Amino acid sequence: MAAELIDGKAFAAELRERVAGHVAGLRAAHGIVPGLAVVLVGEDPASEVYVRNKGRQTVEVGMASFEHKLAAETSEAALLDLVARLNGDDAVHGILVQLPLPAHIDADAVINAIDPAKDVDGFTLSNVGLLGTGQKAMVPCTPLGCLMMLKDRLGDLSGLDAVVIGRSNIVGKPMAQLLLGQSCTVTIAHSRTRDLPEVVRRADIVVAAVGRPEMVPGDWIKPGAVVIDVGINRIPAPERGEGKTRLVGDCHFESCAAVAGAITPVPGGVGPMTIACLLANTVTACCRAHGLPEPEGLTA
Secondary structure, eight states: OOSEEOOHHHHHHHHHHHHHHHHHHHHHHHOOOOEEEEEEESOOHHHHHHHHHHHHHHHHTTOEEEEEEEOTTOOHHHHHHHHHHHHTOTTOOEEEEOSSOOTTSOHHHHHTTSOGGGBTTOOSHHHHHHHHTTOOOOOOHHHHHHHHHHHHHHSOOTTOEEEEEOOOTTTHHHHHHHHHHTTOEEEEEOTTOTTHHHHHHTOSEEEEOSOOTTOBOGGGSOTTOEEEEOOOEEEEOGGGOTTOEEEEOSBOHHHHHTTOSEEOOSSSSSHHHHHHHHHHHHHHHHHHHTTOOOOTTSOO
């Protein structure tokens, strides 16, 4: 393997250490404890694991964790009422409503009911607009983690050619905005892009976030390019036994790693950075709420 491995697990551990340091400083100097509220509606197993991990890591860095688990049949009105209460709770600095929500609830209405100052996922229309116009915003966690790793690897990104494969509101679009903010030349590509391989081959930076297992082969990658694989796909693994599966990214790891200069693995790449950036965003939101200087080392 020619590529350097970008260890997201180690990077996330370092970021959590910085978060913990800032949390301890806020407590000692101001008597303030940043608080994160996570709302889970229903019993989706993957969401339950994710929420449990968020709560554990929140407590581990010294922050207050507020978990609200609601039944799947909870009404939209009841969920909006809870969001309103959390908006008005001074102990809560960050609010995250776990997606997906049950079909009878309008997810957009719920997300946009969150106070933008407490929107640590960066999903409200207010924060999307601020990010898109280059103003101070709460930045979505996964793209923020990707940018942190890119800057750690490459330093100044100015002038580099970046291709983002995927146009979701959660990753693709905000990732492109962040790269534009770093003065990259940015192309947003997707499954319908004409001659997608040639588009990708010119990129110094490839961010794959399309949700298709091993869609990007190594012969699409420019030699020496940095590849950030956001995809988390579970595929059959009969070699491990009947009914067994394994996780793969949107890139074919072995062939891409043979060409790239650096690459994130799946698992252990982008995934661990998402929760770490959520914690970092909560501390940033806390400092803004109290009129304190924003913490260093928690943003890109």
